[in-house]
């Protein structure tokens with residue numbers, strides 16, 4: 001089988017690697033660099049504990065977490081998956097079932113019932129684990145600890161998987177722009193590149209993330225997306241010994257290598273109107289830094305060093321869309337939020353479906369056809 005994979009982010013690189021490993025003749029087409037799209041501007045928490053709105057979605061993400069652990073055995077020495085644990089707390093208002101509508105302790109019970117490693121820590125236990133955290137930033141909120149959670153470095157991950165697809169399984173990487181699909185009646189037979197070349201294939205797997213629909217010239221074959229903007233601020237190396245990732249009402253923050261911290265907040269993301277203006281003086285970046293200092297006072301003399309803004313590829317109903325698109329054979333879309341968590345597992349599922357012809361039950365609720373009925 002000849003397969004084209006458009007896009008080599010955390011999703012496309014996983015799909016390309018697994019397809020090539022399963023025996024497909026794979027051509028990867030990437031116009032930036034592996035991992036250079038949304039996968040380079042992300043919090044990258046590999047988790048299922050934020051996915052409780054649907055058990056099927058929780059299970060998919062739980063398997064995603066496992067797939068990231070499993071794939072490490074194929075890449076000896078890989079250091080892209082960090083699992084020092086994640087600490088999460090809500091303020092008293094949210095604790096009462098308020099502001100964001102979640103009761104953290106009910107959430108904890110649900111997670112434990114579904115087999116997710118999670119526990120409540122006392123303030124003393126938090127202090128022992130992370131002495132730099134300001135107890136006032138926690139207040140009386142219960143702190144949930146996910147001892148086996150952590151984050152991925154999606155760019156090294158994507159680069160390694162693309163290289164392995166090429167070196168181990170003879171995949172081809174084309175550094176170029178896909179302009180549109182080649183359509184023969186209701187069949188997709190390849191892609192046309194920006195330089196006019198046509199590449200033919202038995203199947204085109206679209207992993208272009210937020211740009212998914214840009215290469216689909218027929219509006220009736222576009223998966224509806226509801227993208228959102230996200231801003232990430234980075235500190236310079238800070239020398240502050242915080243090991244865990246934090247998920248808090250003020251700020252989500254975690255180490256980002258070399259002593260740097262990565263800062264973000266859903267609340268501040270909602271204030272964004274454009275991807276433009278990603279500079280340290282950005283008001284949301286400055287607010288992120290103020291919130292980080294309230295949470296970890298040892299950062300008081302640290303300033304924002306860099307800022308990035310990205311668009312999340314989110315299908316309209318917020319869940320993954322993975323599979324064929326009605327009315328267009330030999331075309332397969334893979335687009336999702338939480339692509340960092342899901343990438344490695346989606347690669348396995350897509351290869352199993354396309355190369356071995358196994359319909360995977362894990363994807364039953366996440367087919368693109370739900371948008372077309």
Ligand SMILES: Cc1cc2nc3c(=O)[nH]c(=O)nc-3n(C[C@H](O)[C@H](O)[C@H](O)COP(=O)(O)OP(=O)(O)OC[C@H]3O[C@@H](n4cnc5c(N)ncnc54)[C@H](O)[C@@H]3O)c2cc1C
Nearest residue numbers: 007009011031037038039042044045178209230338339341
């Ligand atoms: C602020 C923020 C925080 C996030 N936090 C998390 C989190 O904690 N956990 C989590 O799991 N997820 C998180 N996400 C979501 C996650 O980052 C994305 O779901 C994931 O990166 C998407 O990966 P992708 O491979 O689908 O897309 P991308 O990484 O965007 O890859 C698509 C690739 O396709 C290429 N491409 C596009 N069009 C073309 C074309 N026409 N021709 C050739 N190449 C093309 C692009 O250059 C790009 O490299 C977050 C996102 C943001 C923005």
